[in-house]
């Protein structure tokens with residue numbers, strides 16, 4: 046997600062949830078013998094679940110298809126400094142258990158803010174602050190009117206609700222551009238793909254968006270310490286077996302008493318992992334009503350100094366699908382992370398990287414920003430929508446979908462099969478802290494089953 050993009054959201058710390066998640070064990074273990082537990086997927090949800098289960102004294106193995114842990118946390122140092130191909134920010138530090146974990150791990154957080162931003166029009170001219178503020182007010186007013194009309198879920202798209210609210214008025218281009226930056230830049234989906242009543246009903250922590258200077262990958266590394274993680278082993282099927290479950294992978298068969306499925310929604314929707322048919326139930330409809338957005342990230346070196354801001358906003362509809370340009374202050378020489386969202390981002394991920402670089406060059410030239418420095422031969426591009434182990438960046442409610450679908454996706458199947466992942470906690474979906482909280486919730490449910 047992009048920083049601050051959820052600033053319209055209620056700042057709710059979800060005190061009860063947080064207290065449980067942040068509190069140390071005890072989890073009920075009783076005097077029963079240790080169980081054999083398998084966790085599928087070594088993203089933050091899977092690792093947080095495995096951590097809790099191992100700390101409770103059970104034998105736990107994490108099975109991961111990739112040759113690395115972290116899933117949608119994907120830090121690279123290939124250019125000599127930290128670049129985040131996946132999650133970039135801890136969204137909110139006040140009462141956020143993920144921020145507390147980062148502190149315990151000794152990591153350094155750096156606040157970034159839209160207060161330090163520059164909005165550019167289609168020819169690279171700065172948008173006057175007063176014009177920008179008026180357009181932001183208009184956008185907020187429109188979204189508030191939609192909120193007031195539609196309780197979640199609405200069954201209609203945000204685009205349709207917007208048309209209703211506008212009647213025959215046309216949206217001023219700057220307001221349309223800000224809507225795209227705010228919504229598509231956050232959820233990775235266009236207005237016609239989102240449920241009008243649910244798209245912004247989730248919660249958020251206060252305290253601002255922060256980068257982890259040592260790299261986001263330090264979070265999964267911290268969670269995984271001492272865990273048995275099998276890399277490069279893709280799960281193919283989970284089957285019921287009398288008193289337990291069999292997990293069939295590309296490396297063989299594991300028997301387990303209980304299993305946590307912490308695989309991405311895209312993988313589950315695609316049917317790439319076969320689950321017991323009877324475990325699907327309402328999960329199947331919930332998956333149909335929950336979509337996957339795409340956020341494309343492209344980091345490049347540039348040939349001159351960049352404005353001293355945290356974000357450059359491409360504030361004109363003609364600049365779609367780009368939703369933000371972030372100067373990389375950690376780089377020894379000027380470098381920029383270009384971000385695009387929605388179907389246009391999917392198209393960028395599907396094309397050869399040279400074509401995406403050409404599109405980025407055209408944008409920089411149009412915005413009169415320094416060009417890509419081809420003499421420094423590096424670039425870092427994401428491909429979440431084409432990646433078989435993710436198949437999209439993160440979840441959002443499709444028209445007709447909402448919180449109840451996320452609850453259905455999190456619903457355990459009996460006392461043996463449990464589910465975790467960013468798509469299992471509506472209040473904090475599409476985030477790392479949401480993945481962590483859902484993993485811990487699945488572990489608690491499993492341990493008390």
Ligand SMILES: Cc1cc2nc3c(=O)[nH]c(=O)nc-3n(C[C@H](O)[C@H](O)[C@H](O)COP(=O)(O)OP(=O)(O)OC[C@H]3O[C@@H](n4cnc5c(N)ncnc54)[C@H](O)[C@@H]3O)c2cc1C
Nearest residue numbers: 046086088089090110116117132133134280466467476477
């Ligand atoms: C571009 C981008 C930017 C983002 N920005 C932010 C941000 O700034 N802040 C924020 O809080 N969140 C952000 N997010 C969202 C955040 O990264 C995710 O919500 C979170 O990391 C998801 O964690 P997870 O454990 O649910 O899933 P994942 O991290 O996807 O973990 C699932 C694991 O399952 C593995 N797997 C898949 N198939 C199989 C299989 N068949 N067998 C075994 N293993 C398998 C995967 O390889 C993966 O490791 C961003 C995401 C993207 C893509």
